[in-house]
Amino acid sequence: MLIKIVKASDCKESEVCSESLYLSRRRFLSASLAVTGSSLLPSVASAQSSSADVLPSWLQHRQRASYSGAALAPNDSVAPYAAATVYNNFYEFGPDKDDPARHAASLTVEPWTVLVDGEVERPGRYDLASLFHEAALEERIYRLRCVEAWSMVIPWLGFPLASLVQHLRPNSHAKFIRFETLVRAEEMPGVRSPFALIDWPYVEGLRMDEAMHPLSFMAVGMYGGAIAKQNGAPLRLVVPWKYGFKSIKSIVRISFTREQPRTTWQALAPDEYGFFANVNPDVDHPRWSQATERRLPGGLFERGVRDTLMFNGYGEEVAGLYAGMDLRVNY
Ligand code: MTE
Numbered sequence: 001m002l003i004k005i006v007k008a009s010d011c012k013e014s015e016v017c018s019e020s021l022y023l024s025r026r027r028f029l030s031a032s033l034a035v036t037g038s039s040l041l042p043s044v045a046s047a048q049s050s051s052a053d054v055l056p057s058w059l060q061h062r063q064r065a066s067y068s069g070a071a072l073a074p075n076d077s078v079a080p081y082a083a084a085t086v087y088n089n090f091y092e093f094g095p096d097k098d099d100p101a102r103h104a105a106s107l108t109v110e111p112w113t114v115l116v117d118g119e120v121e122r123p124g125r126y127d128l129a130s131l132f133h134e135a136a137l138e139e140r141i142y143r144l145r146c147v148e149a150w151s152m153v154i155p156w157l158g159f160p161l162a163s164l165v166q167h168l169r170p171n172s173h174a175k176f177i178r179f180e181t182l183v184r185a186e187e188m189p190g191v192r193s194p195f196a197l198i199d200w201p202y203v204e205g206l207r208m209d210e211a212m213h214p215l216s217f218m219a220v221g222m223y224g225g226a227i228a229k230q231n232g233a234p235l236r237l238v239v240p241w242k243y244g245f246k247s248i249k250s251i252v253r254i255s256f257t258r259e260q261p262r263t264t265w266q267a268l269a270p271d272e273y274g275f276f277a278n279v280n281p282d283v284d285h286p287r288w289s290q291a292t293e294r295r296l297p298g299g300l301f302e303r304g305v306r307d308t309l310m311f312n313g314y315g316e317e318v319a320g321l322y323a324g325m326d327l328r329v330n331y
Pocket residue numbers: 001084087088089090091092144145146147181202230231232243244245246247248249250
């Protein structure tokens with residue numbers, strides 16, 4: 001992030017064929033097989049070393065549910081694991097794209113608890129296994145469009161946010177959900193830095209109907225294995241129709257609120273970053289166009305620039321959430 005101071009697409013993911021997707025599938029398969037202890041493929045061990053770590057033990061025996069929601073477009077291909085884990089935004093570890101990969105290894109993710117509070121019937125401090133109770137694990141392959149005008153396609157593992165909300169039972173006063181990231185200065189150089197502009201903790205939020213939308217997702221894994229620390233281990237939000245800054249990482253607190261939460265980027269630069277932050281090619285950032293984006297990683301001979309799609313291509317699924325709203329005002 002720069003600081004101043006399908007639609008359900010034409011073709012299903014299963015019909016997309018590209019080298020990088022094929023390679024990613026191999027990694028998925030390898031990691032899954034490693035998790036279930038199978039030794040069917042001799043390549044498992046070597047493939048896994050360039051891929052995600054195995055899932056944490058509480059996830060290894062979770063039932064898997066298949067998902068038949070939003071699909072990828074024909075020109076979408078999954079970013080290689082190496083790309084998705086070296087080019088990151090995670091300001092707690094520093095402002096440069098490679099800072100998270102360089103520094104996040106020091107983050108302690110076990111044990112991990114999440115405080116649930118506010119307008120909810122089941123408040124408390126939960127470990128991850130009890131937070132997600134008996135929900136089945138799902139795989140979602142989503143486009144992630146950063147407000148800085150780059151994008152990647154990343155395969156996540158996790159649970160629909162709606163299933164978590166239902167489990168926690170918000171009361172009728174709950175109109176928004178507020179999420180908060182861990183603040184642990186001794187493990188986070190960005191938090192220690194005297195030059196950081198962010199007022200920690202990093203905070204994000206959703207309206208309740210957005211949170212209940214089937215595309216809103218809590219990721220606990222990626223590429224068939226554990227979620228990398230630089231990508232928000234052990235728990236992050238993924239809201240694919242919104243700019244990436246809404247997808248808050250390393251969540252330690254979930255609050256159900258009556259009022260719209262004050263979110264990090266909106267508080268920092270309200271003229272530049274809104275609460276809704278829906279991907280919108282028609283509403284430019286005050287300092288750059290949002291009409292196009294650079295798909296990462298680019299090829300050797302192409303910059304990979306493409307048109308940005310309304311709601312990041314998920315308009316068919318989510319446009320109804322904003323019926324009657326002026327999206328230039330509610331950016
Ligand atoms: N969450 C926290 N806690 N801190 C951050 O700096 N950056 C956001 C989002 N979540 C951020 C965060 C931004 S700007 C983006 S684009 C995405 O994470 C990037 O996710 P990725 O690094 O997994 O691609």
